Amino acid sequence: MSAGFDAGIRAPADAFERRRLAAVGPVAWNNPLPDAPYHLVIVGAGPAGLAAAGAAAALGARVALIERHLLGGTCFNTGCVPSKTLLRTARVYEQMREAARYGARSPADIQVDFAAAMTRLRRVRSHLTATTSVRQLTASGVDVYFGNTQFEGRDRLSVNGQPLQFDKALIATGARPHVPDIPGLKQAGFLTNASVFDLAELPPRLLVIGGGPLGCELAQAFQRFGSKVTIAQNLPLFLEHEERDAAQTLSDAFRRDGIEVRLNTTATAVHVEGADKVVDLVNGDYRSSVRVDAIFAGVGRRPNVEGLMLEAAGVDCDGIRGVKVDDHLCSSNPRIYAAGDVCLEARYTDIAEESARIAVRNALFGGRERLSRRIVPWCTYTDPEIAHVGMYVREANARGIPIKTFTVPMHQVDRAVIDGEQDGFVKIHVREGSDRILGATIVSRDAGDMISQVTLAMVAGVGLRTLAKVIHAYPTKTEAIREAALAYNRTRITPRVVARLRRWLAP
Amino acid sequence: MPPLCSLPDAAMLDRLQRAAFDYFVQTMNPANGLVPDTSRAHSPVSIAVVGFALSVYPAAVERGWMARAEAARRSLLALRFFHASDQSGSPAATGYKGFYYHFLDIHTGARVWQSELSMIDSALLIVGMLTVARYFDADNAEETELRALADALYRRVDWRWSQDGASTIRQGWKPESGYLHYGWEGYSEAIVLYALALGSPTHPVSADCYAGWVSTYQWENLYDQDFLYAGPLFIHHFSQAWVDLRGIRDPFMREKGSDYFENSRRAVFVQRRYAELNPREFVGYDRNGWGLSACDGPTDEQLDVANERRRLFGYAARGVPYGPDDGTLSPPSVLASLPFAPEPALAALRNMLMRYPQLLTDDRLATSFNATLADRQGRPWISPGHYGLDQGIVCMMIENHRSGSIWRLLRGCRYLVDGLRKAGFGGGWLDAPASAGAQP
8 A cells, every 4th residue: 555655755846836945945045244232132032032122123122033944934834824724624635525415516526736735835845935035034134044053141142143232132942842752653753743744745544643733733634635544642632721611623534534442542762664653552451553644643742942052041941941030021031021931831822922022122221021811822723623712621620710611602603504514612701600601612623713802702702692782694604603692691681680571571 | 012102101111120120130140149141141240230130129019019028138248248248359250349240140150251350340239238228127036137238248348459559439449460551531320339439437538539530520511401520321320210319519510510410401401402413314203212322233244334344333333413423323321311301211212212222121121222234124224132231220210210219318428428428519409407317
C-alpha cells in the first residue's frame, strides 16, 4: 500500500513561494544601522511581535523588530494560515462524499488532488503577505532586522553581532513543536507543523500523536483527504482544556469521519520495517501496534528561549514555561517585557497579539494594564468548531463561584437544521442568580464566528437580559445565543410572578 | 394470560416486577449464589448484578414470591462465596482490598475478560449485601451469620486505597496496569459509592472526597429544565434504587434549591423533550418514545437515515442531548423512571409495548430495541436475551414506587446514613429521630 508513497518534505519553489519568501524573509537584506537607542526592540516577528511593532510605531516610538527566520511566525507560515487553508479544501471533499445528505448527488468518482490542495495553500499564504511584509513594516517606520539575537546586558543586545541599545525590549520569540521522547521516533522520521505543510504527497496512513488543537484539526483534514488516520491521545478526551461535552462531540465527529480514535493511549516505541513506520501503543494493559506511512507528532509546544542569553539581561525563564512575566507582562528585568507563546500558557494567535499590545503600552507609557482583565476567545477549527470565551465551569467551581449554564443544542436552531448541522451546542455560563455572563462554549460548524457575540457582550458588560432583546436575522445560527438568553428570561417567570400576572389579567 | 398492556397499572406493574425478579431465580448458580450478567449462553457474572439480586430478595419475600428461608439461603450462598474468595489481587483472583473484579467466572468466581477491579460495581454489590443484612434480622443461625458476613465484607473494603491519593475515587484498577485513568468526572451514579466510602468505620475516603467529586458537576438549563446534567438515564436511577434521596440535600442541591429525586424527575422531561425533537430523525422517538441509557445495541447492521450513513454503537451509555444516539432505546430505563415521574414513565412504557410487543418475553423486558433498524415485516431490532442490571433496577424501582420498602430499609443502615451525613446531606428523613438509631 505504501510502496509508492513519496515521504519527501519539500515545497516547490513556485511563484507563490517566491512571492511569500520575498515578502517575509528576503534573502538579500541589509540590516539598518541605528544612530540612537531604540525606544523598543522587539525580538521575534510572529503575531505578537508584528502586533507590538504596529502598535509601537503608531504611537510614535522608535522601534526595531528582529526576526530570526520569517515574518509572520508560526501562525502565518506553519500554523493557523496554512492549516485553515487545508481544512477548507478537506471540507469540500467531505461535502462531496456526503452530498446525498443534502439532497445532492455525489460525484461518481471522487479523486483527491493533494498537490492542488497544497498549491492553493501556497497561493493563499502568498496572497496574505499583502498584510505581512517587510515593505509594509518599513513603510510604517519599523526598523526590521534579520538575524540571531543575543542579549548582552539589561539594556542592550546584538543581532548577528551588531549591537543595539534599547530603552525597553519585548521578547516575542514564540514556541516550537515539542518532540515527544519516544524511542525510535527521531530515527523513523516524523512531521510537525513546521514540515507538514511542505508534504510532497498525501500519506496513505497517518498516525497523529497528541490530541491538541492542531493535531485534531490535521487528523480530520488528512482523513478527509483520504489518509487512513489514527489519532492517539494519552488522556480520556481530546482538547484537555475544553469542556467535556465539547471534547465528546469532537470524539464522535472523528469516529463519524472514520478516524481511528485511540484515547488513553500512549505511543511507546517506533521502528521502521521497510517503508513502514510501526508504532507501539499502550492503553492500560492493552498493547497494540499501528503501521503507518507518516507520523504527526503534534504534542505540545516549547517556548523559544534558548540562545537568547536571557540570563545576561536578568530575565528569569525556563525551558518549559518560558519567560516568567507578571500580569502586566513584565519580566524580572523591568526594562524587558514578553508576549505571546514564549510566556503564556494559552498559545493562541489572538491572545499573543493582545498580550503584545498590552505589553507595548505598559512598557512605553508606564501603563498598568493587566492581561487577566482581557476577555479572550479561542477556537479549534475542527468540524464542528469548538470555541470558548471566559470562565470554564470547573474554574468557577474551584473558585467557589456559583455557576449555571444555559444550554441550547444546535438541533433547536432552525438554521442549523436547515444546513444539516445539528451537532453542537451553545452553552452560556452565568453567575447563579444573575444574568452576568462568566463564559461560554460553542460547538458548531462556525463556532469561531459565533463566539464573538458573547465576547462582545462580556466586554460591554451586557447580561442575558439585554441579549434577549437583540434581534437576529432569521434564520441564522447565532439565534442560539438569543435562545439561551430567552431561556434565562423564562426562568424569571416564577409561579409567584405568574400568580401576580393572573391577578392583573383577571377581569 | 391477558396481554400486559390490557391490564390496569397495578396489575401490569406486578407482573413486570415478578418477571424481573424471576430473572435472578432462574439464572443464579445454585452452587455459589452468583448471577450472570445476561441470560445469554456463557455469560460471566457481573458483581453489580449480584448486588441487585441480593437487593430484590426482601421485596420478593414480602410479596410472597419466595420463602424467607430460601431468600436467606440464597443470600448467604453469595456472601459466603465472597467472604471466602481470593482477595490477593492476582490476575485470576476474585478481588483485592475488599473490592471485586467487574466480571467473574460463574463457576469458579475467578476474574474473566481481564476485567477491572470496579469501584462502582463493587459498591452496588456491597450495598446489596447491606440490604439483606438489614432485612434478615431474625435471631436464627443463618440470618445471624448472614449479617456478620455482610458487615465483615463491608468493613474490609479499603475505600481510601481507591482514591490513589487523588481528590476523588478512581473508577477502577487492574493488576496488569494499576489504576484506570479514564476521566470519571461529572454527576454519575456514584452517590451510593461515596456514601458507602465515607461511612466506613474502618477505611473511609478522605473527608473532602465528596466535595472533590461535586466540583465536577454541571448545573444546566436545558429545554427549560434546571438540572444537574447527566446524559444517560441510568445515572439518574442507580443510587436511588437504594438511597431515598427525596427531600434530603447535600450542599450542592441546597444551593440550587432542588434535590436528587426531583433532578431525576427533570431528567425524564429532558429525555422526553429530546425524543420529541428527535434531532437525528429516528423511528419511534416521540413524547412517549424515549429512554436513552446504557444498554446493548446493534453493531453489524447498516443504518441509513435520510441518505446519511449512521454509526451504530453496540453496548454503550447512550444519552441526551449530546449522544451517543443511534436510534436505540432502553425500555427498562423508562420503567426505572417510575418513582420519579410515574405518569410519563407509564405512558411511554405502554406506548412502547403497544407498538413493539416483541419487547417482552415472559413479561420480561428486553434491554433495548432499535425501530429504525426494522426488518421487512416492520419488526424492530431487539437485543436478544435479558440483562441482569435491567431486571434488578426494574424490580427495585417498581417496589420503591409501590411501597417504598427498599428506601425505608436502607434509611436504617447506619453506614449509609453516616456516609450521607459526612457528604453534607441533611434535612428530610435524615433529620428525623428514627435515622439516629440506624443499625448496620
